[in-house]
Amino acid sequence: MRCPFCASVDTHVKDSRAAEEGATVRRRRICHDCEGRFTTFERVQLRELTVVKGDGSKEAFDRDKLFRSFKLCLQKRPVELEHIERVVSSIVRQLETAGDAEITSKKIGKHAMEALVHIDHVGYVRYASVYKDFREVDDFNEFLKDIQEDYKRVEKA
Numbered sequence: 070m071r072c073p074f075c076a077s078v079d080t081h082v083k084d085s086r087a088a089e090e091g092a093t094v095r096r097r098r099i100c101h102d103c104e105g106r107f108t109t110f111e112r113v114q115l116r117e118l119t120v121v122k123g124d125g126s127k128e129a130f131d132r133d134k135l136f137r138s139f140k141l142c143l144q145k146r147p148v149e150l151e152h153i154e155r156v157v158s159s160i161v162r163q164l165e166t167a168g169d170a171e172i173t174s175k176k177i178g179k180h181a182m183e184a185l186v187h188i189d190h191v192g193y194v195r196y197a198s199v200y201k202d203f204r205e206v207d208d209f210n211e212f213l214k215d216i217q218e219d220y221k222r223v224e225k226a
Contacts, residue, residue, distance in 0.1 A: 072100035072102065072103060073105070073107055074100065074103050074105035074107075075100060075102050075103040075105065077101070077102040077103065079100065079101040079102055080098050080100045080101065081098065081099060082097070083097045083098060083099050083106070084096070084097040085097075089151075089158055092112065092113070092158050093110050093111065093112050093158075094111040095108060095109075096108065096109045096110070112158075116165050116170060117129070117130075117170065118130035118165065118171075119170060119172070120171075120172060120174050121171050121172065121173045121174065122173075122174050123174060123175070130164070130172070132157065132161055135160065136153065136157045138196070138199075139157060139192075141195075142192045142193075142195035142196040142199075143189055143195075146189050148189050148192065156188065160177075160180045160181065164176075164177070164180070178200040181196060181200070182196060182200060190216075194212075194213070194216070198212075
């Protein structure tokens with residue numbers, strides 16, 4: 070593993086332990102040249118996924134991009150980073166086991182929306198404002214109205 074500080078390849082693992090309920094291995098590393106310390110994570114990857122975007126272009130799936138989108142919409146909300154990690158890992162696992170090497174960005178967004186509605190309602194609305202591509206204030210208001218109606222139905226049941 071190359072040192073992120075000095076780019077030396079002379080690094081070694083100081084400590085390894087399971088993370089994310091055994092789905093990941095967390096490794097503390099040290100560089101022999103600059104004595105820098107850093108952490109790496111090792112995850113199982115079942116298959117290479119390609120994202121097909123709305124305009125038809127393709128790019129490699131980036132787990133960190135999904136994590137950052139969750140982190141952004143849940144910013145300043147009472148949700149632990151470990152919880153976000155578990156949810157993102159679950160979504161990635163679902164995508165990898167679905168059998169398709171190519172997955173649409175809309176499908177990824179749908180998985181994220183389904184998860185967020187159970188995690189945090191404010192984060193759900195924040196994510197939806199980007200995922201659903203609201204163009205006007207009325208689009209946003211209509212979405213909020215639909216959510217409120219859904220919650221009222223659930224509360225009555």
